Amino acid sequence: MKKTFNLILFVFALSVAAMAQTKPTIYILATGGTIAGTGTGSNDADSEYKAGAITVNALLEAVPEINDLANVKGEQVVNIGSQDMNDEVWLKLGKRVNELLRQNDVTGIVITHGTDTQEETAYFLNLVVKSDKPVVLVGSMRPSTAISADGPRNIYNAVACAVAPESKGKGVMVVMDDKILGADDLTKTNTLSVGTFENPNYGPLGIVYGGKPIYTREPLKRHTIKSEFDITKVNKLPRVEIILSYSNATSLFVDAAVKAGAKGIVTAGVGNGNMTTVMQNSLAKYVKEGKIAVVRSSRIMTGPTAQWDEVNDDKLGFSASWYNNPYRSRVLLMLALTKTTDYKEIQRMFAEY
Template sequence: MFTRKLTLRNLNSYALMMFGALLLSTSVAHAQDTQAKLPNVMILATGGTIAGTGADSTTTVGYTSATVGVEKLIAAVPELKKIANVKGEQVFQIASESMTNDHWLKLAKRVNTLLAQPDVDGIVITHGTDTIEETAYFLDLTVKSRKPVVIVGAMRPSTAISADGPINLYNAVLLAGSKDAIGKGVLVSLNDQINAAREVTKTNTSTTDTFKSTELGMLGYIQGNKAYFYRQSTRKNTVDTEFDISKLDVLPQVDIIYGYANMTRAALDAQVASGAKGIIQAGVGDGSIAAQMKTPLVEARKKGVIIVRASRVGQGIVARNGEANDDELDFVVSDTLNAQKARILLMLALTKTNNTKEIQRMFYTY
C-alpha cells in the first residue's frame, strides 16, 4: 500500500515537472518569437550632453559632456528591450562642438557598413546638440540606404532632475525601428518631435524644445509608442544623392565669414591664405555683400575659391541675382540652407566639381 502511494506520488510529481517544463518551453519560445519580430536597431554613441554628468541633480549648465558610455546609456532605459533588439557601439566620445570632418567621414562610413547588413533595420546616433544639425545633414547627403537613421541628443545631462536623454533615446529607437521612417532621410528626434536633417536647427541655448524647422515645419510627432508623419522633405537625400565618401579620407576646406556692420576683409583673407577652396558668406539680410567686401570676394573667386552667398537671418530663400549680380560675379547662392549647412553641401560638391553652375544645381537639388 505504501509502495503504491509512493508510486502515485512520484507520478504526480513527474507530471507536474513535465507540465512545468512545457510551460517554460512555451514561454521561452514565445519570448524568442517576440524578440525575432522586433526590429534590430544599432545605437552608435558619439558623446554629447546625453552622455554627460553634472555635479548634482540640479546641474543643467556647467556640466561635463561625453562621460557616460553607450552600454550605460542603454542600461538606463530598460524599456528599450520591449521595442527593439538593441546593440551599442562607442564610435567616439566627444562634446559635439569638437566635431570635425574626420569624425563625419568615420561615422558615415560606419553607418553605411552597418546598414548594408541584413540584420540591421535602423540606426540611432547619440550626439551632442551643438552640431547635431550639421552631422545630420552630412549623413543625409552621404548615407546610402533607405533604412532609418535617427540622430538624438539631450539638453540636460544624465544626472539632472527630469533628464530628457532617456525618453529621447527611447523615442529615437522606436523611430529607427519604424517602417514608417523608411525612406524619409536622416531624422533628428528630440522632445517628442521628428525633424528632417536638412531643415532642423538649434534655436535656443538651453531649453528642451530647442530644435525646430522654423518656417518649413517638422515632419511629425512621436506619441503613444508610435511615430506619426505629416509631411516629408522634397529635397533629395541618402540613396538619391550623387555623393560617395567611401574612398574619401579628407574633405575640401570650406570656411564661413559672418556679415556684420563695419566688417573687414581680415577673416576672408586669412581663410583664403590658409587654403580655403570655398567660402560661405553668411551675409546680412538676403545675403547682402558690404561695399568693402565686394573686391576681396571677387579677388578670392579669381583665385579659384568658390563663393556661396548665404544669410545670417536663418530663414528664407537667398535670391540669386538679388542683392548681388551672381551671374556676373560667378557666385552661388545657398537657397534656404543656413551657413553651416551650406558649408557641408559645398564641401561635398567640391569633391565632384568646381563648376559653379553645377554647384548651384546641387544647392537647388539638396
C-alpha cells in the same frame, strides 16, 4: 516530473528566441554629448556638467523600455562634446552607418549626439547615407543627472521612430522634445530650452505621440539614396570656412582663409546674403583666380538667400544657398567640392539639396 520541467524550460527558451527574431534590430551609435553627460548636481542653475562622460551601455540601461521595441545593439563610435565634432568622425560615422544598413537584419540606426553641432552632422549624413532605412539622431539639453533629464524620453522616441515602417524613406531625422525634424531644415534656436530644435522654414516632419511617429510632411530636398554624394573612397574633405558679414567688414578673414588653404568660403551675410563691397570684391578676386568657391548664405534664421536679387552671382562666380543656413551650406559645399569647382554646378546642388 524533471523531464516535464526541462521541456517547459526548452519551450520557453524557444519562445523567447522566436520573439527576439520577430523584433526589429536597431543599432545605437553613440558619439557623446550632453545626453551622455553627468553633472555635479541636479539643479541646472548651479550644476556644471561634462559632456560624453558615460558610455552607450549606461545610456541604454537608463531606458530599458526600448528593449520592448527592438533588439537594441550599442556601439561607441566616439565620446566627445559635439563642439569638437570633426570631419574625421563624420566620415567614420557615415561609412559605419552605410555598412550597418547594408545588413538585411538591421532595421534602422539611432545616433546619440551633442546638440551644438547636431544639425551639421544630421545634414552630412542626409547627403551621404545610401539607404532608405531610418537614421535618427537624438540628443538632450540636460545631462543625465539633472532633474527631468530629457535624454531617456528622447532615446525612447528615437527608437520608436527608427522601428516604424512609415519612417522609411524620410531621410535623416532628429527626434527631440516629441518632435520629428528633418535634416533638410534643422536649426538650433535656443541655448537652453529642451525644445531648441526646429524646422523654421519647412515645418517639422511630424511628432511622436503615444510612442509612435505621426508624420505631417515629406522631406522637400534630395537625400540619402537620391543623393549624388558618395564617401566610400573619400578619406578627407575639402576645407571650407564660414565668414560672418557685418557692418564695416573687411577682407581680413577672407584673406586669412585663403592663405590657410581653404578651398571654399561660405558667407553668413546680412539680410539676403549681402556683404560689404570690400568683402565682396575680395571674394570675387579669389574666385576669378580659381583659388576658392564661394557660397552666399545669411545670418538670418528664416527665408532664402535668393540667387536673383541684389548680388549678381553669375557675374561674380558665386552660388546662393537658398534655404540652407551657413552651417548646412558649409557641409554641402565640402561635399560639392569633392566633385566640382564649377559655380554653376554648385548652384544646381544648392537648389536641389
